[in-house]
Amino acid sequence: MNTATQYDADFFLWTQQQADLLRQGQLTAIDITNLAEEIDNMGKRDRRALTSHLANLLLHLLKWDYQPVRRSTSWRLSIRNARQEIELILNDSPSLRQQLPTLIDTAYPIARRNAADETGLPLTDLPELCPFNITHITTDD
Numbered sequence: 001m002n003t004a005t006q007y008d009a010d011f012f013l014w015t016q017q018q019a020d021l022l023r024q025g026q027l028t029a030i031d032i033t034n035l036a037e038e039i040d041n042m043g044k045r046d047r048r049a050l051t052s053h054l055a056n057l058l059l060h061l062l063k064w065d066y067q068p069v070r071r072s073t074s075w076r077l078s079i080r081n082a083r084q085e086i087e088l089i090l091n092d093s094p095s096l097r098q099q100l101p102t103l104i105d106t107a108y109p110i111a112r113r114n115a116a117d118e119t120g121l122p123l124t125d126l127p128e129l130c131p132f133n134i135t136h137i138t139t140d141d
Contacts, residue, residue, distance in 0.1 A: 007034045043093075050089045050096055051103050054137070057082035058104070058111035059118070061132055067119050086138060100134055 007014045014031070015038075021029050060078045064071060090097050108130040116123040 007031060046089055046093050046096060047099070047103065050086060051107050053082050053085045053089070054100075054103055054107035055110040055114070057086065057137060058108055058130065058132065059114045061137070062111060062115035062126060063119055065131075066115070066121060066126065080140065083138060083140060090138075100138075104130055104134070104137065 006017065014034070018030060018035055021027075057079060060075055060082065064075055064079065096103075112126050112128075113123065115121070115126055
């Protein structure tokens with residue numbers, strides 16, 4: 001079975017074989033096309049995960065600010081957990097830190113809509129632009 005077929009038939013086995021070929025220096029035997037695609041996808045997954053954690057964090061920060069009477073330990077823990085997940089990703093992939101402004105711009109409208117739905121507040125009551133700076137977003141306060 002060739003490597004492209006192996007890629008489609010058993011992805012895990014394919015990854016192990018490609019890793020072994022790399023370790024052995026058998027570069028001509030590597031499934032270059034699929035390996036390049038998978039490496040590219042790994043970076044995209046990190047960006048998507050970071051954006052998702054940012055959206056979750058921004059949602060809880062909005063709820064925290066716009067419904068202070070409903071603040072709870074659960075919200076505080078959700079904020080802390082999201083910040084921790086963001087920091088773990090940024091520690092593994094520090095180059096994503098410079099992309100935070102763009103990722104926040106992507107995540108904030110999602111968080112804003114979700115906050116309106118969860119709080120029952122009209123969308124127009126929540127700021128159209130993200131009211132939180134990067135330091136506030138990524139630092140425990």
